Each structure stands twice: as structure tokens, then as C-alpha cells.
Amino acid sequence: RSVLFRRKSTYFITTPIFYVNAPPHIGHVYTAVIADAAHRFQMLLGCQETVFSTGTDEHGTKIQEAALQSGSPLPQYCDHISLQYRTLFQSCNIDYTDFVRTTEDRHKSEVHKFWNVLQAGGHIYLGTYSGWYCTPDETFLSENQLAERQGPDGCTYKVSAESGHPVEWTNEENFMFKLSSFQDDLLRWLQNDESVHPAKFRRQLIDFVSNDDLLHDVSVSRPKDRVHWGIPVPDAPHQTIYVWLDALVSYVTVAQSKLWPPDLQVIGKDILKFHGVYWPAFLIAAGLEPPRSLLCHSHWKVDGKKMSKSKGNIIDPLDCIVRYTASGLRYFLLREGVAHSDGNYSETKAIRILNSELADSLGNLLNRCSGKTVNPDQIFPKFCQHSFSIYCNSDEALKLVESLSALPDLVKDHFLACNFYKGIDCIVATLHAANRFFESQKPWELCKKHQSPHQNGVLHLTMETLRVCGILLQPIVPELSDTLLRKIGISKEKRMWKDIRPFSWEQGRLCNVPISAEKIMLYKRIMVSKS
Numbered sequence: 004r005s006v007l008f009r010r011k012s013t014y015f016i017t018t019p020i021f022y023v024n025a026p027p028h029i030g031h032v033y034t035a036v037i038a039d040a041a042h043r044f045q046m047l048l049g050c051q052e053t054v055f056s057t058g059t060d061e062h063g064t065k066i067q068e069a070a071l072q073s074g075s076p077l078p079q080y081c082d083h084i085s086l087q088y089r090t091l092f093q094s095c096n097i098d099y100t101d102f103v104r105t106t107e108d109r110h111k112s113e114v115h116k117f118w119n120v121l122q123a124g125g126h127i128y129l130g131t132y133s134g135w136y137c138t139p140d141e142t143f144l145s146e147n148q149l150a151e152r153q154g155p156d157g158c159t160y161k162v163s164a165e166s167g168h169p170v171e172w173t174n175e176e177n178f179m180f181k182l183s184s185f186q187d188d189l190l191r192w193l194q195n196d197e198s199v200h201p202a203k204f205r206r207q208l209i210d211f212v213s214n215d216d217l218l219h220d221v222s223v224s225r226p227k228d229r230v231h232w233g234i235p236v237p238d239a240p241h242q243t244i245y246v247w248l249d250a251l252v253s254y255v256t257v258a259q260s261k262l263w264p265p266d267l268q269v270i271g272k273d274i275l276k277f278h279g280v281y282w283p284a285f286l287i288a289a290g291l292e293p294p295r296s297l298l299c300h301s302h303w304k305v306d307g308k309k310m311s312k313s314k315g316n317i318i319d320p321l322d323c324i325v326r327y328t329a330s331g332l333r334y335f336l337l338r339e340g341v342a343h344s345d346g347n348y349s350e351t352k353a354i355r356i357l358n359s360e361l362a363d364s365l366g367n368l369l370n371r372c373s374g375k376t377v378n379p380d381q382i383f384p385k386f387c388q389h390s391f392s393i394y395c396n397s398d399e400a401l402k403l404v405e406s407l408s409a410l411p412d413l414v415k416d417h418f419l420a421c422n423f424y425k426g427i428d429c430i431v432a433t434l435h436a437a438n439r440f441f442e443s444q445k446p447w448e449l450c451k452k453h454q455s456p457h458q459n460g461v462l463h464l465t466m467e468t469l470r471v472c473g474i475l476l477q478p479i480v481p482e483l484s485d486t487l488l489r490k491i492g493i494s495k496e497k498r499m500w501k502d503i504r505p506f507s508w509e510q511g512r513l514c515n516v517p518i519s520a521e522k523i524m525l526y527k528r529i530m531v532s533k534s
């Protein structure tokens with residue numbers, strides 16, 4: 004069962020498919036924004052055949068119970084929440100190319116095909132499952148994954164040690180997948196540094212997979228009388244396919260064979276075991292390559308606490324969009340989110356960052372060099388080596404030139420590793436250097452009726468900074484970057500990686516491009532409410 008690596012020219016990236024048991028919150032948007040930024044960055048680099056999939060996971064007990072509580076029939080209930088995801092993602096400029104729902108026919112037939120391949124390969128057998136099942140997490144747990152908790156009635160309950168959700172004793176006839184026979188294959192996949200990022204999560208998986216007490220065979224079906232809302236097992240319709248097998252196969256549903264394997268699968272740490280153990284084992288058993296790379300991110304908390312309905316501390320992304328705009332929300336999540344440790348969501352922090360970086364550093368720099376006083380000809384002045392060497396040789400200028408010249412490659416490394424916060428940090432540092440340079444040159448004092456070579460030198464260097472930063476920010480804040488680049492006269496065809504190199508304009512190629520007359524406020528400062 005050796006895994007052969009093929010070269011391919013396509014790029015395939017996924018988010019998890021999200022449960023429709025509740026409306027989306029900021030954590031779901033975070034995952035989608037990471038995947039969207041990574042996908043947009045590939046396109047910026049020039050990759051033409053890309054697929055970016057997301058979707059909704061609509062089967063299982065959890066959804067059955069949520070629909071029952073909502074009072075709507077199951078199909079309508081699923082339609083309703085699935086649509087909320089789609090609309091929200093559109094408002095956040097998450098430019099997915101496929102949205103898959105597990106209730107779609109194309110998916111059901113793919114699941115049947117996948118099941119039949121596993122069965123034909125002898126990887127599935129009929130067994131009796133006795134053990135603890137955690138419905139909110141849709142997972143089986145062994146004794147050492149449990150903890151005890153006292154309920155409000157004073158009785159002691161067993162719960163999942165990891166999530167704190169209650170478990171129930173289950174004893175039933177199920178189809179089982181021979182997970183335990185994939186230990187060597189899994190370890191081989193995990194030995195590759197690229198398989199899981201950050202490294203701490205790869206180490207956790209290696210520990211799990213190496214532990215014979217944890218790597219049990221896994222039940223992959225449920226009796227239909229208990230879980231009716233799901234895909235029936237082929238030739239055994241009294242059994243329903245386990246929701247995680249069903250959900251994972253959704254990645255196969257969207258991929259055409261030339262796309263396989265996924266290049267990057269973005270997930271949260273709560274579903275690491277499913278993607279880092281079950282998923283590669285299912286794939287290897289089905290004769291498919293496991294994903295090239297999983298990016299596992301940590302969680303957003305609120306005031307240091309897990310977000311949950313019962314705590315009433317769920318952050319609604321729609322409220323954030325109203326308050327900060329979609330660009331503001333995307334920027335904050337990618338600026339502050341760090342994959343290897345949990346982030347703390349705070350409105351005060353979001354406002355401080357957005358005001359200081361988007362409104363001040365970026366917005367003010369644009370206003371300064373596009374205003375009529377400093378830029379009476381309303382142009383992006385051409386690069387002139389002569390004026391450059393005479394006027395732009397101050398300390399501030401040299402620092403800016405150095406920072407701007409190194410910026411694209413630095414950002415590329417960070418964005419490719421999905422360390423968006425590090426890439427943004429470099430961009431902000433360059434913007435600060437540009438603001439310091441601009442202030443030191445006092446171009447408003449140089450202003451006469453027509454722009455002098457000195458003034459043009461200052462404007463060129465500042466606008467060149469805006470051009471390069473604008474191109475680099477496209478994956479992070481696509482809408483805002485578009486406004487910025489449009490304002491400084493950079494046409495849509497000139498916003499790719501091949502165009503980015505600073506100061507590479509040959510004389511005359513960028514010949515005093517007129518800037519747009521459009522009056523804009525790139526990012527409006529957010530007022531802090533007084534309560």
C-alpha cells in the first residue's frame with residue numbers, strides 16, 4: 004500500500020463542511036477566511052486551475068435533534084442553515100468555487116461508491132460495537148478519553164475529557180472499519196513534515212497513532228432505527244453510514260480525479276483526529292492518496308472562555324460586519340489569529356488594530372499622497388532614477404527602499420505557510436516606514452503649481468509602497484485592496500505576482516499614470532461606544 008506522489012498543476016483547497024445544527028459563528032468564518040486567503044494567494048501567484056471547496060454537513064443525530072427543536076421538517080431546516088452559511092460567506096468575500104451539501108445526490112452516490120470500494124477491499128466487517136458515544140462530537144470514546152462531571156442534580160456523569168460533552172453507553176450491531184491495520188501507513192504519512200502543520204499537531208497525531216490502546220477499529224454505521232437521517236449502507240438499508248465517513252467523502256465529491264489529492268485542508272483542532280487519523284486511513288484503504296497538507300488552527304475564545312450557546316458568548320459574524328465591514332473582520336481574524344495557540348476575541352482589540360492599521364497607516368498614507376495639495380497633477384508619477392538618487396537618499400528613504408524591496412519575498416514565505424499574521428506584520432512595518440519617510444520629506448512644503456522632481460520622487464516612492472502593499476493585501480482584504488489599487492490607477496491586469504517587483508518600472512513604462520478622481524475613504528475609523 005505505498006503512497007505515490009504525483010506532480011500536478013492544479014491546486015485544491017478545502018474547509019471542513021460545517022454542521023447545520025446552529026448558525027455560523029466567527030470560528031467558522033475564521034477557517035473559511037484562512038482557506039480563502041490561501042486560495043487567493045495561489046491565484047495571485049498565477050495558478051490557474053484551482054478549486055476551493057466548502058459546504059455543509061447535514062446528516063446525523065445532532066442535526067436530527069436540532070431540527071426537532073426548531074420545529075421545522077429536516078430538509079427545510081438544513082436548507083435554511085446551509086443558506087445562512089452561503090450568504091455569510093458571500094458577505095465575507097469568501098470566493099469558494101464549490102459548495103457541497105451532504106444531502107445532495109451527487110454526494111450520496113460518491114459515498115456509496117467509496118463504501119463499496121472499502122468493502123470490496125476487505126476493510127469493513129460486521130461487528131458489535133459497545134462503547135461510549137458522544138453525540139455533540141459525533142464520536143466514540145474509550146475509557147481513558149472520559150472524565151466525570153457533576154450535574155445540577157448532584158449526580159455524576161461521564162463526559163468527553165476533551166470537549167466536556169456528555170457521553171452515552173451504546174451497544175449495537177455496526178459495520179466496523181479496520182483502522183487498527185493502518186498504523187504503519189498512517190505513521191509513514193505523518194513522518195512527512197508537510198503532512199500536518201503546525202508541528203505540534205503532527206506530534207499529537209503521531210502519539211495517538213503509535214498508541215495501540217487508542218487506535219481501535221472504528222464503527223462506520225448506525226442502526227437506522229436510531230439514526231435515520233443519513234445515507235443508507237449499500238445492501239444493508241437497516242444501517243446508516245456514520246456521519247464522519249459520509250462527511251469526509253464530501254472532499255472526494257467535489258474533486259475530479261485530476262485534482263486529487265487536496266493540496267491543503269484547513270481544519271480546527273477539534274476535528275484533528277478525524278482528519279489526521281480516520282481520513283488518511285479511509286483514503287489509503289480506498290486506494291487514494293492522503294492530503295498533501297492539513298493546516299490545523301486553534302480556536303477563538305471570548306474573554307478566555309470557549310464560545311458556546313449556553314454561555315451566551317457566541318460572536319455573530321454579521322454583527323462584526325456591520326461594525327467593522329467585511330474587510331475589517333477578515334483583516335482582524337488573519338492579523339490576530341495564530342494557528343498554534345488559541346486567540347482571544349475582543350472588540351476593543353479589534354477596533355484598536357483596525358483604526359491604527361487600516362484607517363491610519365494605510366488609509367492616511369493614501370490620502371496624503373492622493374490629495375490635491377500634495378499631488379496637484381493627480382498622478383502616480385513615473386520613476387525617475389535621477390530625482391530618486393538626488394532626493395531620496397535620506398535615512399528614512401533608504402530604510403523604506405530596503406523594507407519595500409524585501410517585502411514581496413518575505414510575505415510570500417509567510418502566506419504560503421498560512422502564517423498570515425506574520426506577512427501582515429511585515430506589510431504594516433513597511434507602511435510605517437513609508438509614513439515616516441513621507442513626514443520627513445514634507446512634500447506639502449514643496450508644493451508649487453506644478454510638481455517638482457523632488458515632489459515626484461517622494462510621491463513615487465510612497466505610491467509604489469501603496470501599490471506593492473495593495474497587491475499583497477489582495478488575499479487578506481480583497482475589496483479594500485481593490486479600492487486602493489483603483490484609486491492609484493493600477494489596472495486589474497497589473498495586480499499579479501509578476502507585476503509586483505518594486506522599482507522595476509522601466510523608464511516610461513509607468514508614465515505618470517493618472518489616479519482616479521473617485522473620492523474615497525479607504526477605511527472609516529470606528530468610533531468606540533461610550534458604554
Ligand code: ME8
Pocket residue numbers: 018019020021022023029030031033034060250251253269270271272273274301302303304310
Ligand atoms: O466539525 N475557533 O463541523 P462544525 C475557530 N461537520 N474555529 C472554530 C471554532 C472556534 N471557536 N469553532 C468552530 C464539524 N470552528 C464537521 C466537519 S468535515 C469533513 C466535517 C471551525 O460545524 C473549525 O474549523 O462543528 C472547526 O474545525 C469547525 O469550525 C467545526 O465546524
